[in-house]
Amino acid sequence: MSPRKRYSRPAAGAQQPAHRTESAEAGSDGGYNAGIAVFSYIIGGIIVWSLIGWGLDNLWGTRWIVLLGALLGAAGGFYLSHMHGLTRQSSSSGESNADSGPSTDGDSNAK
16 A cells, blocks of 8 residues: 555635635636637638638639638627627626716816
8 A cells, every 4th residue: 555645725814815816817818818719710710611612612613602601701700709708898897898988077088
């Protein structure tokens, strides 16, 4: 029987800062990850549907279906990213920036 190392759990207070740091790091790159996902949906759709259009062009002897496939792929990629909620704007208060409206404090930012 091999000896096993026993690990004790750290105190509850020691785990809290690490958890906050992890969630802060996950929130700070969420926009980057969403942007990469949107980019990959759109580019992937263009590539896949362009190849399908290219195959149909070769099969039927046309030259325009590849362009239609690229446009269809771009539209489909944007649709997928929109349906996955990747194209919505969000703010820290839970409402979108468009819903907040103009400032009501009377101060103007004009200089």
